[in-house]
Amino acid sequence: MYEYSRPQAMLRALRDLVDLTQSDLGDRAGVAQSVIARLERSPDANPSVKTVAAVAEAAGFRLKVMLEPIEPPDPVIEAYKRDVDRTLLRENLRRPVEDRIRSLGEWQESLRALEYATRSARRAPAQRRGRR
Amino acid sequence: MTQLERLLRALHDGGVQCIIVGGVAARAHGSSRLTDDLDIAYDRSPGNLLRIVAALAPFAPYLRGAPPGLPFEWSVPTLRAGLNFTLTTSLGAIDLLGELTGAGGYEQLRPHTLPIELFGGTHLLLDLPWLIRVKRAAGRPKDLEVVAELEALREEMEREGEG
Numbered sequence: 001m002y003e004y005s006r007p008q009a010m011l012r013a014l015r016d017l018v019d020l021t022q023s024d025l026g027d028r029a030g031v032a033q034s035v036i037a038r039l040e041r042s043p044d045a046n047p048s049v050k051t052v053a054a055v056a057e058a059a060g061f062r063l064k065v066m067l068e069p070i071e072p073p074d075p076v077i078e079a080y081k082r083d084v085d086r087t088l089l090r091e092n093l094r095r096p097v098e099d100r101i102r103s104l105g106e107w108q109e110s111l112r113a114l115e116y117a118t119r120s121a122r123r124a125p126a127q128r129r130g131r132r
Numbered sequence: 133m134t135q136l137e138r139l140l141r142a143l144h145d146g147g148v149q150c151i152i153v154g155g156v157a158a159r160a161h162g163s164s165r166l167t168d169d170l171d172i173a174y175d176r177s178p179g180n181l182l183r184i185v186a187a188l189a190p191f192a193p194y195l196r197g198a199p200p201g202l203p204f205e206w207s208v209p210t211l212r213a214g215l216n217f218t219l220t221t222s223l224g225a226i227d228l229l230g231e232l233t234g235a236g237g238y239e240q241l242r243p244h245t246l247p248i249e250l251f252g253g254t255h256l257l258l259d260l261p262w263l264i265r266v267k268r269a270a271g272r273p274k275d276l277e278v279v280a281e282l283e284a285l286r287e288e289m290e291r292e293g294e295g
Contacts, residue, residue, distance in 0.1 A: 004243040006259055013243050041247070071268075080280030088164035089281070089288050097160050097248050097257075104159045105134025107166050108224070 007052050012040045018059045029058035137251050139170055139191075139223040144253035146187025149175040151241050151256045153232065153266065158278060160248060161260050162285050165278065169218075169225035173258070175238040176230055181211045184228065191221035234269025235262065260286055 004010035015025055015036075022036040029036075036055070039045045053063040092100055133141075136156070143150060151174075152160065155167025174184060185208050193206045196218045204210070211217070215230035231237045244262040247254050258266070264282045267275045 006244070006246070009243055009245055009259065012247065074268075074276070074279075076276050077280045077283065080277050081284050084281050084284040085164065086284060086288060089162055089285050092162040092164060093285075093288060098250055100159050100162065101140070101156065101250060102134065102137065104156065104166065105136035108136060108168065109134055111166070 007047050008040055008042075008045060010052070011036065011055060014056060014059050014061065015040075020059065025055065025059060029055045031055070135223040136170060139221070139226060140255065141251055141253065142187050142191065142223070143172070143184075144251075144255060146183050148172075148183045148187050149177075149180045149238065150184075151238060151245050151258050153229065153241070153258045153263065154227070155278075157258050157263055158282060160257050161263065161282070162289070163278075163281055165281065169227055171227040171229060173229045173232060173238050173241050176211075178208070178212075181208045184211065188219075188221060188226070191223045193219045193221050193226075196220040196225055232266050232269075233271075235266045260289070 004013065015022065018025075020028075021033075022040070023033040026033045026036045031051070031054075039047050039051075039055070049063070049065065056063045095103075140152075150172040152170070153173050154169070154171025155163075155165060156170050158165060159167065174180065185206060189206060195202065195204050198204065211228075217228040219226050219228065232241070235241055241258060241262065242256070244259050245256040246259050248257045260282065264279055264286070267279045267282065
């Protein structure tokens with residue numbers, strides 16, 4: 001039995017498991033290859049349970065849906081959550097994923113440069129004292 | 133090109149089977165936090181260990197925090213003998229995780245990933261519900277703050293109809 005939390009991940013893994021192309025799986029399930037591609041890739045794809053079940057069945061699997069209890073709220077996490085700056089999150093959500101990662105890399109490098117400059121500045125007075 | 137980008141490209145170009153987890157994954161989902169290292173959950177099959185060794189070898193991986201001069205051989209037997217490695221490389225810090233507390237290894241996490249296009253290649257990213265689950269399971273005080281932000285992020289995405 002395999003467990004998935006998103007239909008996209010399940011459909012993609014399903015093809016890996018049975019080693020079928022998108023066209024092969026589409027043919028078996030009676031849907032176009034482009035439908036399979038969209039279901040696997042698009043974060044906006046919201047397939048019906050019927051469609052997912054049909055695709056799973058075409059690959060030789062039966063779809064099972066499971067209920068999992070929701071964890072009760074943790075008071076510490078809830079307290080932290082009140083202080084989260086959601087304007088930053090909304091700003092980030094508007095940017096493509098690649099931009100989010102690129103800006104992280106740029107921040108890391110800027111901070112490294114800042115760290116280096118601070119270390120050099122701390123060392124400088126000691127070196128000046130040493131020269132006197 | 134940033135060092136993080138070069139590190140991700142090296143893993144991709146080397147055909148390494150891995151999942152981006154941790155702070156970089158959080159950032160990819162929209163977190164505003166900064167992180168110093170790249171955490172990946174890696175497949176421990178012999179072929180993949182070979183690919184990891186080859187992909188990272190040009191960047192001189194060494195145990196992070198180990199005293200300089202400590203003998204460390206970057207090789208498949210070393211990876212096989214251990215599980216989780218915290219490394220420093222010439223492209224920055226990388227953590228290779230064979231197993232994550234409360235979540236398991238690559239095989240268990242694989243179904244809970246999203247493929248993302250990054251710097252010309254497809255990478256696997258741990259999905260948001262599982263990232264939250266992993267951070268909760270880690271249970272360190274610093275993780276609780278991260279969980280709070282990730283949960284706020286999930287609420288924002290649901291509000292925007294992205295979740």
